């Protein structure tokens with residue numbers, strides 16, 4: 001039955017009073033619902049928290065008494081989420097799905113705040129999955145008995161490197177053609193790009209010029225015998241290829257884990273097309289799920305305190321100076337600047353955050369809505 005205006009108000013006021021005591025997930029749902037249905041905010045929210053909530057709520061639509069995140073129904077309570085998990089975790093043939101498949105099945109239709117964290121926790125807790133024997137268990141147990149940590153790391157590293165290599169090779173094979181100017185990003189994935197590009201140039205006798213995005217990349221390109229060209233010689237790049245630290249379901253991405261974000265953004269902005277290579281570890285439904293080191297922000301040294309404070313006061317979380325490992329003091333970028341790593345503590349409207357941080361004097365951050 002539809003509620004009359006006063007009934008809505010009464011219900012909303014009750015929500016506003018009790019909202020503090022709700023579970024995190026339900027609180028978010030109620031807050032978004034109240035904003036969209038009646039433009040009401042929790043009374044104890046500051047101006048900046050209201051702004052953040054408004055941005056977050058803008059991703060949702062209201063349909064009757066239901067909320068939708070894009071075309072996915074936003075689940076209100078953890079009980080409801082748990083019931084859906086029980087239903088989707090077991091396939092029609094009775095097979096219990098693993099974490100990845102359970103995530104995919106639920107994410108296709110539903111959304112709730114913290115859903116991947118919940119699914120990651122609930123699958124191993126499932127009575128049947130707990131007792132399921134692991135494939136290749138005997139081999140692993142034998143090796144683990146000797147050097148557990150090294151073996152696990154070696155297996156994982158090999159898998160990750162293979163994933164990076166495949167993605168990098170595909171990017172070069174599908175997107176680079178003869179007579180092109182190619183922007184080359186930075187980081188460990190890019191090493192595979194450069195190797196594949198050099199292979200193709202040699203075998204297919206291609207005429208390709210590379211625009212590097214860092215000192216690291218410039219050296220690699222030169223060492224392998226590819227041709228380097230600068231932006232001041234060729235302003236228009238055909239295709240720029242780069243790695244990323246994390247990519248969310250809306251294709252927002254975090255870059256700059258290796259500190260090369262500024263030149264990467266400049267080169268990408270001059271390219272007709274921008275190809276991002278991300279292996280399976282970097283794929284998440286919301287930023288911050290996989291990449292825990294925060295959003296890198298390059299600042300000119302004299303601005304690091306004001307920019308750090310401005311980010312913290314407007315968006316919360318902490319924006320800390322990145323310290324060097326084999327050098328005393330902070331990391332200094334290829335451009336002679338410092339880096340802040342902003343660890344945010346809630347979801348944001350990344351497009352609005354992007355614009356706001358861009359307006360802070362002295363910064364160049366690397367959150368890139370694609």
Ligand SMILES: O=C[C@H](O)[C@H](O)[C@H](O)COP(=O)(O)O
Nearest residue numbers: 187188189243256257258260
């Ligand atoms: O500054 C570094 C770049 O944005 C890299 O593309 C990003 O950090 C990904 O690096 P990797 O390929 O080493 O994971």
